[in-house]
Amino acid sequence: MTEGNKQILLAARPAGFPTESDFRLVESPRPSPAAGEVLVRIIYLSVDPYMRGRMSDAPSYARPVQIGEVMTGGCVGEIVESQNPRFAPGDIVEGPLGWQQYAVSSGLGLRKIEPKLAPISTALGVLGMPGLTAYFGMIDVCRVKAGETVVVSGAAGAVGSLAGQIAKLHGCRVVGTAGSDDKVGWITGELGFDAAFNYKTESNYRARLKELCPSGIDEYFDNVGGPMTDAVISLINVHARIAICGQISQYNLEKPEMGPRWLGQMIVKRARVEGFLILDYAERFGEGLERMARWLKEGKLRYREQFAEGIENAPRAFLGMLRGENTGKQLVRIAPEP
Amino acid sequence: MTEGNKQILLAARPAGFPTESDFRLVESPRPSPAAGEVLVRIIYLSVDPYMRGRMSDAPSYARPVQIGEVMTGGCVGEIVESQNPRFAPGDIVEGPLGWQQYAVSSGLGLRKIEPKLAPISTALGVLGMPGLTAYFGMIDVCRVKAGETVVVSGAAGAVGSLAGQIAKLHGCRVVGTAGSDDKVGWITGELGFDAAFNYKTESNYRARLKELCPSGIDEYFDNVGGPMTDAVISLINVHARIAICGQISQYNLEKPEMGPRWLGQMIVKRARVEGFLILDYAERFGEGLERMARWLKEGKLRYREQFAEGIENAPRAFLGMLRGENTGKQLVRIAPEP
Numbered sequence: 176m177t178e179g180n181k182q183i184l185l186a187a188r189p190a191g192f193p194t195e196s197d198f199r200l201v202e203s204p205r206p207s208p209a210a211g212e213v214l215v216r217i218i219y220l221s222v223d224p225y226m227r228g229r230m231s232d233a234p235s236y237a238r239p240v241q242i243g244e245v246m247t248g249g250c251v252g253e254i255v256e257s258q259n260p261r262f263a264p265g266d267i268v269e270g271p272l273g274w275q276q277y278a279v280s281s282g283l284g285l286r287k288i289e290p291k292l293a294p295i296s297t298a299l300g301v302l303g304m305p306g307l308t309a310y311f312g313m314i315d316v317c318r319v320k321a322g323e324t325v326v327v328s329g330a331a332g333a334v335g336s337l338a339g340q341i342a343k344l345h346g347c348r349v350v351g352t353a354g355s356d357d358k359v360g361w362i363t364g365e366l367g368f369d370a371a372f373n374y375k376t377e378s379n380y381r382a383r384l385k386e387l388c389p390s391g392i393d394e395y396f397d398n399v400g401g402p403m404t405d406a407v408i409s410l411i412n413v414h415a416r417i418a419i420c421g422q423i424s425q426y427n428l429e430k431p432e433m434g435p436r437w438l439g440q441m442i443v444k445r446a447r448v449e450g451f452l453i454l455d456y457a458e459r460f461g462e463g464l465e466r467m468a469r470w471l472k473e474g475k476l477r478y479r480e481q482f483a484e485g486i487e488n489a490p491r492a493f494l495g496m497l498r499g500e501n502t503g504k505q506l507v508r509i510a511p512e513p
Numbered sequence: 514m515t516e517g518n519k520q521i522l523l524a525a526r527p528a529g530f531p532t533e534s535d536f537r538l539v540e541s542p543r544p545s546p547a548a549g550e551v552l553v554r555i556i557y558l559s560v561d562p563y564m565r566g567r568m569s570d571a572p573s574y575a576r577p578v579q580i581g582e583v584m585t586g587g588c589v590g591e592i593v594e595s596q597n598p599r600f601a602p603g604d605i606v607e608g609p610l611g612w613q614q615y616a617v618s619s620g621l622g623l624r625k626i627e628p629k630l631a632p633i634s635t636a637l638g639v640l641g642m643p644g645l646t647a648y649f650g651m652i653d654v655c656r657v658k659a660g661e662t663v664v665v666s667g668a669a670g671a672v673g674s675l676a677g678q679i680a681k682l683h684g685c686r687v688v689g690t691a692g693s694d695d696k697v698g699w700i701t702g703e704l705g706f707d708a709a710f711n712y713k714t715e716s717n718y719r720a721r722l723k724e725l726c727p728s729g730i731d732e733y734f735d736n737v738g739g740p741m742t743d744a745v746i747s748l749i750n751v752h753a754r755i756a757i758c759g760q761i762s763q764y765n766l767e768k769p770e771m772g773p774r775w776l777g778q779m780i781v782k783r784a785r786v787e788g789f790l791i792l793d794y795a796e797r798f799g800e801g802l803e804r805m806a807r808w809l810k811e812g813k814l815r816y817r818e819q820f821a822e823g824i825e826n827a828p829r830a831f832l833g834m835l836r837g838e839n840t841g842k843q844l845v846r847i848a849p850e851p
Contacts, residue, residue: 236782438742439738
């Protein structure tokens with residue numbers, strides 16, 4: 176076949192905040208599956224904060240994308256050819272297929288999606304990695320507990336919006352921070368957060384948090400880091416649990432930011448700070464997805480998805496997500512649903 | 514009786530590093546026990562880093578000492594009068610009796626010591642609060658595990674010297690940091706640490722730790738904080754556990770020190786930082802003391818005690834301890850043993 180496959184490659188390692196010139200659009204020949212493989216037509220591509228890390232060659236938990244390689248990313252797509260008995264043409268699958276229109280896969284890491292249960296795009300959001308991250312971060316790392324006060328930073332993002340709702344479902348007072356008045360309106364309205372504020376127009380995070388958390392802070396689900404996290408830590412209660420999910424305020428700095436030291440506060444409050452990665456929970460994904468799907472079916476979880484159109488717009492969607500332009504989950508529609 | 518009771522009062526709240534003028538020596542009448550009370554002649558007074566916190570009125574886990582009050586502190590003493598059926602004259606007890614020669618107590622918080630088992634001063638060290646702190650910090654917070662690499666800061670202090678030995682007993686590689694070549698010699702010699710260095714003569718903590726911990730750092734028992742902790746955190750392995758026991762480098766600062774932010778590293782390494790206070794383990798003190806006493810009897814734990822002489826010298830001993838002049842446990846001998 177001579178049909179093409181548009182792909183986005185990593186063109187350069189960003190210095191500071193990435194730009195569109197760090198990516199390159201190319202058109203390659205469409206690949207063919209060998210024995211045991213499948214060809215997937217990608218329908219949705221997820222853009223996520225962790226991808227910023229993969230663009231750098233600093234040591235991390237995953238191998239960086241090499242210059243000239245297809246950018247890594249989670250996708251939902253349709254099997255169009257199969258040489259693998261586990262998959263048939265027409266199957267909808269989710270997996271790490273990259274920023275491209277078509278991908279060949281051995282099937283490893285591909286998960287079959289049942290389109291009747293929920294929109295297939297949710298396999299990249301509420302019923303995918305962001306949902307699982309919110310679930311295990313809140314249940315296992317924060318050890319969510321009824322009656323406690325929970326703060327979520329980046330609360331209008333794909334993960335934060337779900338983390339806060341999970342805390343609400345457990346009977347907590349939930350306070351969120353977000354980057355626009357619209358986002359604040361969404362999370363305190365439709366999502367049912369008890370309170371929230373726009374960090375871009377608030378000059379004193381600590382005073383505002385103190386007002387909104389009159390009983391102090393027991394759990395903190397952090398997606399952001401920086402001065403917001405400093406303010407939260409200054410207000411924690413005894414035996415507080417802090418889950419470090421992301422530090423998006425720090426990912427695009429050219430040198431490490433300085434901040435006030437706060438480990439003394441950890442002693443006084445006998446508090447715990449724990450970083451986590453959803454990959455470590457792989458053996459329990461079934462449990463997490465089952466719970467999230469049940470809450471979704473019962474109408475107890477709300478989510479929002481935002482779509483950019485076309486593989487060409489993936490870099491722009493990614494950069495917009497890093498700037499916080501999205502509300503809820505940012506996706507790129509690569510091809511129409513079947 | 515008209516006999517006196519020399520006491521050290523808090524005279525002023527220190528600004529920055531405390532001085533002798535922050536304390537005042539007074540002589541009060543010797544108190545008499547009322548019904549249910551005992552009179553204790555204090556033999557040993559412990560001076561510990563946490564006392565710096567009690568001199569300040571910043572919010573903390575314990576009520577600050579008020580200006581004009583007797584300084585708070587753990588003591589070993591002898592019952593000289595008893596109106597309490599639990600205690601008889603001649604009993605040796607340990608408890609929070611303060612910086613003074615005599616104290617009246619209801620018996621609450623007093624623990625009877627068996628002088629045949631070990632020197633009674635050890636009830637303030639290896640068989641007391643420092644020993645329990647090392648034990649629960651290493652066992653519960655660090656979750657010490659054979660074959661792992663453990664770093665202990667303040668490793669020649671009362672707690673650090675025991676924490677490192679407990680890690681050795683569990684089959685770890687143990688690296689310590691301390692403030693003099695003599696201390697380094699003691700912990701790598703008599704105490705059996707695998708390696709140690711003098712932080713006062715080492716300009717690049719990270720390079721030195723990297724050399725001494727070729728497999729990275731799995732557990733960190735931190736008594737010190739500041740740049741040493743920054744260096745350790747930059748070298749941690751996946752699933753590292755960091756126990757924050759003390760932050761002595763920070764206690765005498767007039768404003769919070771700034772340091773590089775490192776929460777991103779917690780995510781990459783899925784690592785945990787936990788502050789702890791020995792008071793939270795009160796229900797398990799029996800377990801801890803039994804274990805420490807057994808190791809001591811088996812010759813598996815070494816300790817060193819350093820004595821200042823006389824209640825008048827308690828402030829100087831305390832300030833010296835804050836400056837790191839002690840090796841092992843710093844005590845003040847208030848009166849001779851019976």
